[in-house]
Amino acid sequence: DIQMTQSPSSLSASVGDRVTITCQASHDIVNYLSWYQHKPGKAPKLLIFDASNLEAGVPSRFSGNGSGTDFTFTISSLQPEDVATYYCHRYDLLPYTFGQGTKLGIK
Amino acid sequence: EVQLLESGGRLVQPGGSLRLSCAASGFTFSSYPMTWVRRAPGKGLAWVATISISGDFTSLADSVKGRFTISRDNSKNSLYLQMNSLRSDDSATYFCARGRRQVRTAVFFETGNFDLWGLGTLVTVSS
Numbered sequence: 518d519i520q521m522t523q524s525p526s527s528l529s530a531s532v533g534d535r536v537t538i539t540c541q542a543s544h545d546i547v548n549y550l551s552w553y554q555h556k557p558g559k560a561p562k563l564l565i566f567d568a569s570n571l572e573a574g575v576p577s578r579f580s581g582n583g584s585g586t587d588f589t590f591t592i593s594s595l596q597p598e599d600v601a602t603y604y605c606h607r608y609d610l611l612p613y614t615f616g617q618g619t620k621l622g623i624k
Numbered sequence: 625e626v627q628l629l630e631s632g633g634r635l636v637q638p639g640g641s642l643r644l645s646c647a648a649s650g651f652t653f654s655s656y657p658m659t660w661v662r663r664a665p666g667k668g669l670a671w672v673a674t675i676s677i678s679g680d681f682t683s684l685a686d687s688v689k690g691r692f693t694i695s696r697d698n699s700k701n702s703l704y705l706q707m708n709s710l711r712s713d714d715s716a717t718y719f720c721a722r723g724r725r726q727v728r729t730a731v732f733f734e735t736g737n738f739d740l741w742g743l744g745t746l747v748t749v750s751s
Contacts, residue, residue: 551737553669560628560741561661561669561719572739604669608737611674611683613659618668 519544523605523616529624536592538619540605545585549609552581552590555618556601564603565590597623626650626740628720633745640710644745646703646720654698657723657735660705662716663744672718673705674735677726681733688714710749717744 520543530536540550548568555561563572565581568588578593592599600623605616632644646658660672673684673694682694693706703720720742723735 549734553738555663555669558743560743561721561738562741563737563739566724566737566739602668606669606737608734611733612685613671613674615661615669615671 518612519546519607519610519614521605521607521614521616523619525619526617527620527622529622530595531624532595532597534595536595536599536621538590538603538605538621540583540588540590540616542586542588542607546607546609548584549607550581550583550588551606551608552579553604553606554599554601555604561604595621595623628722628740628742630718630720630742630745633718633747635748635750636710637751638711638749640749642707642710642747644705644707644718644747646705646742648701648703648722651722651740653696653701657726658694658696658703659721659723659735659738660694660703661719661721661738661741662714663719664713664716667716669719670716674723674733675703676728676733681728683733707747710747712749715747715749717746719744 522541550568552565553561569581603619629647659674675694691709695704721738722740724739725736727734
């Protein structure tokens with residue numbers, strides 16, 4: 518199976534900071550990568566699809582980049598409502614896999 | 625309103641069985657592939673199973689193969705997960721999720737990302 522290595526596992530930043538999370542695939546997945554936001558008690562929410570496309574209705578401070586094996590997810594200016602756990606997800610081939618998750622908090 | 629609503633989760637003993645349901649509303653359920661994803665306590669999201677639009681293709685994670693079955697009833701806008709021989713490591717919140725697309729050939733199947741998720745239903749396996 519193709520594994521996804523996501524880092525960091527947790528981070529804290531100040532409101533207004535730029536935050537970056539990385540995901541590395543064990544094999545080339547082209548651009549078959551999404552990023553999700555998950556808050557406790559809520560449904561996971563799709564933010565970015567096909568590595569760099571912003572899902573409709575998602576604020577433009579969220580962005581994604583990368584192709585092949587190396588991907589990044591960025592929040593350009595952290596807001597209090599962005600406190601959540603973030604996951605990358607590859608969907609090139611079954612079985613699909615998720616990154617381990619990044620728990621994001623506010624300093 | 626476009627939504628997915630899971631149900632059926634509860635406390636069950638090891639070795640027991642459970643059937644989860646996912647009711648879809650607000651969209652044409654029969655046009656989308658569907659997936660179950662779970663999140664165990666203190667762990668991240670994990671893909672469990674995927675089913676094609678027509679229901680004739682399914683794929684399951686190795687950890688549940690032979691114990692779980694995914695199915696759907698397009699006439700009832702519903703997705704199901706039959707869970708048998710449950711173990712403590714199956715304890716998790718189970719989410720149903722809609723695949724954005726279906727690309728299918730004789731040797732390839734892909735659903736795209738998951739653009740709609742439910743709130744989840746909690747399964748606890750314990751004696």
